[in-house]
Amino acid sequence: GAVVSQHPSRVICKSGTSVKIECRSLDFQATTMFWYRQFPKQSLMLMATSNEGSKATYEQGVEKDKFLINHASLTLSTLTVTSAHPEDSSFYICSAGQGTDTQYFGPGTRLTVL
Amino acid sequence: GQSLEQPSEVTAVEGAIVQINCTYQTSGFYGLSWYQQHDGGAPTFLSYNALDGLEETGRFSSFLSRSDSYGYLLLQELQMKDSASYFCAVRDTRGSTLGRLYFGRGTQLTVWP
Numbered sequence: 350g351a352v353v354s355q356h357p358s359r360v361i362c363k364s365g366t367s368v369k370i371e372c373r374s375l376d377f378q379a380t381t382m383f384w385y386r387q388f389p390k391q392s393l394m395l396m397a398t399s400n401e402g403s404k405a406t407y408e409q410g411v412e413k414d415k416f417l418i419n420h421a422s423l424t425l426s427t428l429t430v431t432s433a434h435p436e437d438s439s440f441y442i443c444s445a446g447q448g449t450d451t452q453y454f455g456p457g458t459r460l461t462v463l
Numbered sequence: 464g465q466s467l468e469q470p471s472e473v474t475a476v477e478g479a480i481v482q483i484n485c486t487y488q489t490s491g492f493y494g495l496s497w498y499q500q501h502d503g504g505a506p507t508f509l510s511y512n513a514l515d516g517l518e519e520t521g522r523f524s525s526f527l528s529r530s531d532s533y534g535y536l537l538l539q540e541l542q543m544k545d546s547a548s549y550f551c552a553v554r555d556t557r558g559s560t561l562g563r564l565y566f567g568r569g570t571q572l573t574v575w576p
Binding site: 393395444452454455457459 | 498504506550565
């Protein structure tokens with residue numbers, strides 16, 4: 350199956366700093382990638398749809414100025430958590446679609462904000 | 464909006480069969496997917512149903528009834544390694560964006576020896 354990678358896998362930062370997470374499709378081109386957030390023991394919540402060459406589409410309630418998404422190429426999307434606070438600590442997961450039926454998920458990035 | 468319901472927990476013994484149900488209410492429907500997630504890991508794709516009926520993939524099968532807004536995941540010959548969370552997810556056709564997935568809260572499956 351298709352492979353999606355994320356970097357870093359874990360990050361710890363101080364409150365008020367910004368953190369960038371990369372999502373790459375390794376063996377296919379993805380015009381669309383998705384970003385999810387998952388709190389412990391909870392479901393995956395879709396945050397935004399990342400479209401190559403255009404602005405991301407954010408789900409209701411997700412602050413676009415806080416979670417900056419850039420999809421500069423067909424294999425890379427980045428999520429930047431700006432001015433991070435402890436409540437932003439979570440597991441961030443990206444996915445990319447191949448065809449129309451299946452999304453493949455990256456391994457996730459665990460963010461801890463102190 | 465989207466609403467998916469699935470049981471929070473299921474337990475079973477090795478070798479048994481387990482069925483995890485999922486009911487959904489969505490503004491649009493393009494297909495029902497199932498994902499497995501182990502603690503600390505990313506979701507891995509298990510199966511996808513766009514049409515009514517049963518899809519079989521090895522020990523796992525998935526069923527969909529669009530008229531009932533209902534589906535299930537059937538796990539046979541359970542193994543200890545099957546202990547994980549299982550999520551149903553609906554693809555929503557709302558708007559012009561295809562491929563967005565909305566997840567249920569997940570079912571924690573525990574397999575006992």
